[in-house]
Amino acid sequence: PQINRLLTHSLHCKRISKPWLEPQSRKSSYSKQKHQLKMPSQSLFNKTVALLFSKRSTRTRLASETSVTLLGGKALFLGKEDIQLGVNETPRDTARVIGGMTEGIFARVGKHEEIEELAKYSPVPVLNALSDLWHPTQILADLLTLHEHAHLFNNTKTQQPSDPSSPSQKRNKKGIYLPDLRPLTVAYVGDSANVLHDMLVTYPRLGHSLRVASPLKYRAPKEVWNRVEELGCDKGIWWGEDPKEAVSGADVVVTDTWISMGQEAEKAQRLQDFNGYQVTEALCREGGANPDWKFLHCLPRKQDEVDDEVFYGPRSLVFPEADNRKWTTMAVFDLFIGRWDIHAEANES
Ligand code: CP
Numbered sequence: 001p002q003i004n005r006l007l008t009h010s011l012h013c014k015r016i017s018k019p020w021l022e023p024q025s026r027k028s029s030y031s032k033q034k035h036q037l038k039m040p041s042q043s044l045f046n047k048t049v050a051l052l053f054s055k056r057s058t059r060t061r062l063a064s065e066t067s068v069t070l071l072g073g074k075a076l077f078l079g080k081e082d083i084q085l086g087v088n089e090t091p092r093d094t095a096r097v098i099g100g101m102t103e104g105i106f107a108r109v110g111k112h113e114e115i116e117e118l119a120k121y122s123p124v125p126v127l128n129a130l131s132d133l134w135h136p137t138q139i140l141a142d143l144l145t146l147h148e149h150a151h152l153f154n155n156t157k158t159q160q161p162s163d164p165s166s167p168s169q170k171r172n173k174k175g176i177y178l179p180d181l182r183p184l185t186v187a188y189v190g191d192s193a194n195v196l197h198d199m200l201v202t203y204p205r206l207g208h209s210l211r212v213a214s215p216l217k218y219r220a221p222k223e224v225w226n227r228v229e230e231l232g233c234d235k236g237i238w239w240g241e242d243p244k245e246a247v248s249g250a251d252v253v254v255t256d257t258w259i260s261m262g263q264e265a266e267k268a269q270r271l272q273d274f275n276g277y278q279v280t281e282a283l284c285r286e287g288g289a290n291p292d293w294k295f296l297h298c299l300p301r302k303q304d305e306v307d308d309e310v311f312y313g314p315r316s317l318v319f320p321e322a323d324n325r326k327w328t329t330m331a332v333f334d335l336f337i338g339r340w341d342i343h344a345e346a347n348e349s
């Protein structure tokens with residue numbers, strides 16, 4: 001329920017900030033004129049969010065800076081060359097100091113323990129903008145993209161995304177419909193890294209099955225499997241080494257770079273180990289994917305893991321997926337930073 005609430009709120013953020021993206025069928029209730037009078041929530045008014053990024057970013061940085069602006073706040077980008085963290089100061093002291101002067105921290109780190117340390121000592125919410133183990137905000141954007149394209153999977157080609165006339169759509173108080181998504185078979189072909197790890201702990205809980213192909217030596221680490229088992233997700237996961245077997249029956253095929261940030265020194269070895277794992281039309285045809293399969297990739301992308309035919313072809317949802325980083329991040333910031341003090345007060349009383 002929490003994930004669906006976040007996704008529904010993401011759609012609301014998108015509609016209210018960019019009403020011209022609204023499907024034709026809803027123009028009357030969401031007219032441009034009506035929207036000119038509406039504002040996104042200003043829950044970050046007079047508030048600052050620290051963007052503590054020790055690694056590069058295009059999407060996550062853009063999504064967070066622009067959505068803080070829309071929510072009425074100030075985003076303070078702190079790159080690894082800008083502050084004392086990691087050179088002269090510990091995560092513990094940094095968390096206390098930054099948290100003392102801001103209302104939230106969105107942190108992109110190397111080792112996941114750094115996020116845990118920041119969260120432990122920060123007086124304000126700390127959200128994960130990517131660590132070596134997890135990339136939670138990416139999975140929200142992926143799920144929103146799949147829900148918005150539910151009509152492609154449900155084979156009801158006349159139904160527009162968020163069409164309120166569909167009987168199965170439930171409307172929330174703001175009139176937002178999150179299109180229902182049938183249970184999907186999602187294949188992941190490639191490196192077992194942060195993006196896959198969050199898929200492992202999320203998709204099975206939402207009723208989707210996951211089929212993963214990755215070389216044995218790149219199997220997800222123990223702390224990820226522990227969490228997978230703790231959440232009961234293991235039953236929804238097939239794991240093997242053969243990419244063709246993994247894409248069997250796949251409605252969606254997903255991959256990520258074979259060389260994540262920080263692994264540049266392993267490049268030659270990794271290119272050798274992942275040879276044969278490139279996502280192509282031929283791989284999915286021979287493996288027996290659903291003929292209408294769609295493609296997701298968190299980006300940035302290299303040709304190693306997916307060829308141009310798939311990446312730029314009609315199956316690819318990668319650019320709507322990238323756009324959705326913004327609306328999902330905006331929803332997360334609104335609920336978990338902008339309204340955090342309201343929740344904290346409610347919890348105290
Ligand atoms: N997908 C993603 O997190 O992209 P960036 O590294 O550019 O933020």
Ligand code: NVA
Nearest residue numbers: 193256260261298299
């Ligand atoms: N696995 C990639 C994801 C980038 C968004 C990395 O960590 O570099």
